[in-house]
Amino acid sequence: xxxxxxxxxxxxxxxxxxxxxxxxxxxxxxxxxxxxxxxxxxxxxxxxxxxxxxxxxxxxxxxxxxxxxxxxxxxxxxxxxxxxxxxxxxxxxxxxxxxxxxxxxxxxxxxxxxxxxxxxxxxxxxxxxxxxxxxxxxxxxxxxxxxxxxxxxxxxxxxxxxxxxxxxxxxxxxxxxxxxxxxxxxxxxxxxxxxxxxxxxxxxxxxxxxxxxxxxxxxxxxxxxxxxxxxxxxxxxxxxxxxxxxxxxxxxxxxxxxxxxxxxxxxxxxxxxxxxxxxxxxxxxxxxxxxxxxxxxxxxxxxxxxxxxxxxxxxxxxxxxxxxxxxxxxx
Numbered sequence: 127x128x129x130x131x132x133x134x135x136x137x138x139x140x141x142x143x144x145x146x147x148x149x150x151x152x153x154x155x156x157x158x159x160x161x162x163x164x165x166x167x168x169x170x171x172x173x174x175x176x177x178x179x180x181x182x183x184x185x186x187x188x189x190x191x192x193x194x195x196x197x198x199x200x201x202x203x204x205x206x207x208x209x210x211x212x213x214x215x216x217x218x219x220x221x222x223x224x225x226x227x228x229x230x231x232x233x234x235x236x237x238x239x240x241x242x243x244x245x246x247x248x249x250x251x252x253x254x255x256x257x258x259x260x261x262x263x264x265x266x267x268x269x270x271x272x273x274x275x276x277x278x279x280x281x282x283x284x285x286x287x288x289x290x291x292x293x294x295x296x297x298x299x300x301x302x303x304x305x306x307x308x309x310x311x312x313x314x315x316x317x318x319x320x321x322x323x324x325x326x327x328x329x330x331x332x333x334x335x336x337x338x339x340x341x342x343x344x345x346x347x348x349x350x351x352x353x354x355x356x357x358x359x360x361x362x363x364x365x366x367x368x369x370x371x372x373x374x375x376x377x378x379x380x381x382x383x384x385x386x387x388x389x390x391x392x393x394x395x396x397x398x399x400x401x402x403x404x405x406x407x408x409x410x411x412x413x414x415x416x417x418x419x420x421x422x423x424x425x426x427x428x429x430x431x432x433x434x435x436x437x438x439x440x441x442x443x444x445x446x447x448x449x450x451x452x453x454x455x456x457x
Contacts, residue, residue: 147361148350151175151337153186164195164258169339169357171392176456178337178359179383180311182208182266182392186339186355188259189216197251197258201440202425204411204433205241207272207390207397211315212237212249213296214260215341215377223247224434227278233260235282236296236315238307242267244407244432245276248425248440261339261379263315266390266397271310276434281307290324293317300328300380314382320345320371327368328380336360336367336382343376345369389455394445401453407432408445415442 153167170184171177190197198219212219212231219231223239224246231237239247251258267274283294286303295303297315305315314334320326320343330336338347338358345351347358348368360367362385369378391398396407414431415421422428425442428435
């Protein structure tokens with residue numbers, strides 16, 4: 127998924143009082159595509175917080191009627207230095223990438239694509255999809271692994287459950303289950319559903335910082351209330367998190383990881399380490415997708431290069447112009 131420039135978003139501090147340090151990050155709306163663009167709600171990155179662990183990008187969308195929004199039509203575009211994590215609540219998306227992977231994204235099944243040194247891919251909702259609803263997440267790769275080969279993994283986690291709750295753990299370990307999906311830093315990713323009035327106390331790693339993205343319902347994280355599309359940040363320290371629903375069911379994502387500890391430069395679809403590296407990535411992508419100064423109409427006609435070629439007839443997405451100022455590091 128492409129990453130347009132961001133605007134500042136509201137920050138609300140938690141009540142405090144000796145408990146864990148909490149913040150509520152509120153979303154801003156971003157259109158993806160043209161006139162009938164699907165709108166997403168973006169809560170990460172923000173000016174005051176760029177990462178939660180290695181999680182560096184959180185987009186939340188739907189439920190959208192595809193007949194009205196046009197669904198997801200994201201043509202081939204490049205990535206470097208990250209992993210994309212696709213998770214759906216309803217609908218279906220077809221994923222194609224330049225490493226030769228072609229796989230559906232379905233509810234309750236995670237698709238993780240490793241960009242590494244460079245990959246390109248497309249994401250298009252299927253013709254059978256009437257309601258599209260889910261999240262697109264990015265994970266920054268650490269210095270030791272960011273030039274790894276591109277790759278792809280698919281995993282359908284089993285449902286785990288207890289009194290008043292059920293969950294799917296798609297990355298890392300939580301609630302007695304562990305995902306086998308490959309990550310390059312310790313990570314946690316889980317969907318949790320609470321019944322009306324339900325509550326669950328989740329044991330967590332005290333060295334992790336966490337983010338709780340509320341999809342539906344009003345949720346109390348410890349002593350802080352959050353509404354749909356809020357992302358609650360929890361600083362390292364607690365060994366458990368208590369999550370409580372009010373008078374309606376709640377669906378949420380629990381994300382986590384140790385503080386990333388490395389500066390990154392993040393622009394458009396690229397994660398790098400300095401301005402000049404991003405300039406090089408942009409230049410290489412533009413060289414692949416243009417001929418005689420004109421953007422090619424069919425991605426299959428692209429020249430070989432860092433980002434490979436997606437087996438997709440849609441036209442590639444050109445990179446936007448770089449800002450006049452040098453790109454700044456984020457931490």
